[in-house]
Amino acid sequence: GQSLEQPSEVTAVEGAIVQINCTYQTSGFYGLSWYQQHDGGAPTFLSYNALDGLEETGRFSSFLSRSDSYGYLLLQELQMKDSASYFCAVDTGRRALTFGSGTRLQVQP
Amino acid sequence: GAVVSQHPSRVICKSGTSVKIECRSLDFQATTMFWYRQFPKQSLMLMATSNEGSKATYEQGVEKDKFLINHASLTLSTLTVTSAHPEDSSFYICSANRREVDTEAFFGQGTRLTVV
Numbered sequence: 001g002q003s004l005e006q007p008s009e010v011t012a013v014e015g016a017i018v019q020i021n022c023t024y025q026t027s028g029f030y031g032l033s034w035y036q037q038h039d040g041g042a043p044t045f046l047s048y049n050a051l052d053g054l055e056e057t058g059r060f061s062s063f064l065s066r067s068d069s070y071g072y073l074l075l076q077e078l079q080m081k082d083s084a085s086y087f088c089a090v091d092t093g094r095r096a097l098t099f100g101s102g103t104r105l106q107v108q109p
Numbered sequence: 110g111a112v113v114s115q116h117p118s119r120v121i122c123k124s125g126t127s128v129k130i131e132c133r134s135l136d137f138q139a140t141t142m143f144w145y146r147q148f149p150k151q152s153l154m155l156m157a158t159s160n161e162g163s164k165a166t167y168e169q170g171v172e173k174d175k176f177l178i179n180h181a182s183l184t185l186s187t188l189t190v191t192s193a194h195p196e197d198s199s200f201y202i203c204s205a206n207r208r209e210v211d212t213e214a215f216f217g218q219g220t221r222l223t224v225v
Contacts (some may be wrong), residue, residue: 091212
């Protein structure tokens with residue numbers, strides 16, 4: 001089967017740094033994506049890693065280790081608007097995505 | 110940026126009726142679109158891959174006769190929930206990539222379906 005594991009909830013304060021981990025076990029792997037979803041909204045793309053290493057995009061960075069089937073999303077300088085659910089997702093081919101269970105991030109003042 | 114539009118955003122229907130949800134790519138052509146379902150506070154689950162000009166590919170456990178998918182043009186895919194039941198109440202979301210080589214998926218706004 002396919003499974004992606006993430007922590008269910010994370011709480012942090014404004015200005016802090018938070019890391020959301022994702023471990024995966026899938027039958028195919030082309031890359032690991034991260035998406036943000038606010039309550040009632042559509043997921044929005046944050047990052048994609050196809051190769052091992054760190055990708056940085058502004059306050060957000062994403063890391064992948066294919067040998068460990070592991071990745072993480074790093075959010076820096078947290079803002080209140082970052083409170084949302086974060087999903088890792090594996091591209092199993094053809095750009096179809098298998099999503100993780102989601103991590104609910106709560107940013108406190 | 111690329112935009113995917115989904116309509117309607119909310120729909121309430123009676124048990125036994127059918128509901129059609131539209132997904133449009135507004136500024137690009139999409140030969141492939143994806144349909145997901147999301148229950149409250151849960152993850153997105155891929156239901157099917159919609160292929161322009163050919164049959165959709167359904168994920169294991171998704172009834173193709175219940176969830177009819179039609180991808181009649183390069184910018185429009187429709188999902189029809191037939192003979193809806195309360196357990197079909199969910200958030201349905203479509204997505205598309207601008208090009209198959211692109212890694213960023215653009216999602217529609219989602220459709221909240223409530224079957225009463």
